[in-house]
Amino acid sequence: MTRIDDTFARLRSEGRKAFVAYVMAGDPDYDTSLQIVLGLPGAGVDIIELGMPFTDPMADGPTIQLAGQRALAGGQTLERTLQIARELRKVNKTTPIVMMGYYNPIFSRGVDSFLSAATEAGIDGLIIVDLPPEEDSELCLPANKAGLNFIRLATPTTDDKRLPKVLENTSGFVYYVSITGITGAAAAQSADVAPEVARIKSQTDLPVIVGFGIRTPDNARDIARIADGAVVGSAIVSEIAAGRSVADVLAFVESLADGAHSA
């Protein structure tokens, strides 16, 4: 049982859905970002997705791209992203941390070195956007071996024939990308998403979390109703980009969490 498995078991026993929040590590600067991350569990976040900045985030929309650029301009590195996780682990032993980003910074550091550092920092899972199942030998299999969950994205283009391949080495949960598009784009309609979630659940016992296009507490509630939880990223990052205080950002996160938890 990983921290992620424990979290879903607990939520299930409480009859609640999961609220997953994404923030970019180091955005707008290291200290502010750390304060936000430290406040997320208290704001009702069940799982933290910690974005790893990358110069060329080809699956992300402008909101996340700019967040990455701000973080990099502030000197954020892979090491400092791990440091944020270490700081959270000093005060929180239960909230899962999933690192989300692109492969090159990890490949550049070296897979083995990264995995031992991530495990030591208290990371629970990885979502690496540009590593499809076809490239599992790169990082997915070594990560599984190191005890980290490798969480895969399933998308509207993942048809029934391909789904088993996507699910094969996935653990923790499945992240269903509710639209064909980039992060922060069009809103997801729960009526369209429900059959897709059912389609994935017919092939796996893993929890299915839905993300992309969820911006408001009502969206989060509607989506959480038809899945095991909802992810919000760009909407939170937009608040950070607008220069809101840490307290204001966390208040917004709390409203989203309440939405998802009311499902």
Add this chain to the structure above:
Amino acid sequence: MQGVTAMPEDLINSFMTGPDEQGRFGQFGGRFVSETLMPLILELERQYEIAKTDPTFWAEMDFLWKHYVGRPSPLYFAERMTDHLGGAKVYMKRDELNHTGAHKINNVLGQIILARRMGKSRIIAETGAGQHGVATATVCAKFGLKCIVYMGAHDVERQAPNVFRMRLLGAEVIPVTSGRGTLKDAMNDALRDWVTNVRDTFYCIGTVAGPHPYPAMVRDFQSIIGKEAKEQMMEAEGCLPDTIIAAIGGGSNAMGLFYPFLDDKSVSIIGVEAGGKGVDDRMEHCASLTGGRPGVLHGNRTYLLQDGDGQILEGFSISAGLDYPGIGPEHSWLHDVGRAQYVAITDKEALEAFQLCCQLEGIIPALEPSHALAHVMKIAPSLPKDHIIIMNMCGRGDKDIFTVARYLGFDMKI
């Protein structure tokens, strides 16, 4: 995976068998894309495999290559250049005489015919100097397809004539301001478009990079250059060339010339990267092989310009067509196994070659092949007179006259 195992050249039976089923050339290449795109590139691979063995596909290509592009392009003996250099015989493969003025259309034609077979109605492309964008806009106009070209805002500014050409041809040119607004950012935005418009859109990549099957497919379409050159050289000299040389940004004109010669072991192969202001710690160059290290970007593993933390660096070159921080994965492999040699030429050296070519041969070359020519100028004088060099004159310089005028301090008022 990260350690590069150099394979002694004589242990490899053929250099022409790649990529493998995973789309790899050794450790390079692959399919590093998001799940949304994965089914699309698998379908593209399947359709390309069918087309590749379909004689009607190649019959259509051959017809259009001949009647629309103007192939075969001549293999031209550059007599005055040869005399001036005083050593090896210099031949130029004249792909700058193609319709639209560069080798880019060889590949675009193949991809657009494939897109039509796949029933795609909307074509997207990225472009740096604008040559691939113009070629794509051209072929889309010919077939009545909707064409959207992503171009870095910085390049839109420095390549204004090509932007206007694309618009005349009916394409929509979208200036890319994300990142730093250059070719790599244009490629990011084209990929974002593709992820968003998966059903009707075909992504026409302009070079031998990107996820499998693009590097192999683009190479196959560009290989017409090397195939023709080989036949034409047999006709002209009754033998193979001793050295073949081409400029490299992403590396499509070079791969096109090199590929048919890979197993001719007597032929030495040289790729010329853009050395910008010099390949050193300032990183003001685009020499991915000479000054980069392996990484993963835009769907493939290849040599990249990057910092110590795996963040991608911007290249710098006077030539917008070479201004890319990566290189096709097959070049990375040829570099590591030692089958091809890669060198860098600075902006200054390329500009000298540009001017000399105008004066001695009456050919205004693009800045990209001027890099290849500059290397010819370096090595030809000390080679014997019976040594034969083919350099790929992959584009004409009309698009570059403003850049060169600026460099030479010539005030061009129009």
